[in-house]
Amino acid sequence: MVSANEKVAKKKRFVSEQKKDLISGYLYIAPFFIIFAVIGLYPALFSMFLAFQKWNGLSPMVFVGLDNFKVVLLDPLFWKAVYNTIIIGLMGTAPQLVVGIILAFLLNLSFLRFRNFFRVAIFMPYITSMVAVALIFSVLFSNHESSLANYVLSLFGLDPIKWAASEWGTKIAISIMVFWRWVGYNTIIYLAGLQSISNDLYEAATIDGANKIQQLLYITMPLLKPFIVLTVFFSTVGALQLFAEPTVFLGASAFTRDEAMTVVMYLYRDAFKLQSFGTASATAIILLLIIVVFSAINTLVTSGGLGRKKKGVNR
Incomplete structure (x- = not known):
């Protein structure tokens, strides 16, 4: 007979293996999302923010709305x-x-x-x-x-x-x-x-x-x-x-x-x-x-x- 403690230990090992597989999968795809966030997503969001600002690249930004x-x-x-x-x-x-x-x-x-x-x-x-x-x-x-x-x-x-x-x-x-x-x-x-x-x-x-x-x-x-x-x-x-x-x-x-x-x-x-x-x-x-x-x-x-x-x- 398998004791309750052994069942709990097996379940923990199974869950830990699942977490390892999940983490490793995310690590494999992480470079793409990091590069996309830095090169693609951030410039797009920043550009949308700048559309409502007056800015020459050096002086402080001034909100101008739809001007x-x-x-x-x-x-x-x-x-x-x-x-x-x-x-x-x-x-x-x-x-x-x-x-x-x-x-x-x-x-x-x-x-x-x-x-x-x-x-x-x-x-x-x-x-x-x-x-x-x-x-x-x-x-x-x-x-x-x-x-x-x-x-x-x-x-x-x-x-x-x-x-x-x-x-x-x-x-x-x-x-x-x-x-x-x-x-x-x-x-x-x-x-x-x-x-x-x-x-x-x-x-x-x-x-x-x-x-x-x-x-x-x-x-x-x-x-x-x-x-x-x-x-x-x-x-x-x-x-x-x-x-x-x-x-x-x-x-x-x-x-x-x-x-x-x-x-x-x-x-x-x-x-x-x-x-x-x-x-x-x-x-x-x-x-x-x-x-x-x-x-x-x-x-x-x-x-x-x-x-x-x-x-x-x-x-």
């Missing part, structure tokens, strides 16, 4: 930055999603030779240093008449453009830079989606008499929809946070001109050029709301959420 939001929302340059962000985002992001799907279909063809080479080549711009990208595009879209972009225009009988000095020339050049850098990223995601579709579905559809177009409409595109929603979401967020491309393309004059001033550039200018951390934090919160609204709309549209009706038969 920072009023200053930002009444500033014409802010709305110019919003306009630039949306226009450049549409011009640089929408085409890359369509072209990315087309390139993914081409790279997924079984008879295509050197497929692995083309896949690596199309992904290279994504991992290319922004310094190298800036050098390449500053040469391609130079204001000089002999630049490659102006030479191409001359082949069609068009006048040369001062790309870095004109309103739409700057927007087009930056949009092409965004397209060139990110189209390979979306292509690889679509390619992964195409390769996840089982060939058995196509074989069954072929036996049932479905042609290639019907297979594309009723098999490929519906099964590729989650990947499309994912890329649209990431592209929307990335387009609204555009900063690196216009900054490196315009160089030192990026923050003194409004042709390609984006919302993040406006935020950066307030914080680190004008030392107005309160308005910069208010801009960050406004940008967060804009991103949430645009992302929700795009996700609903691409996932078929708008206008969706449940089909059924009432009995």
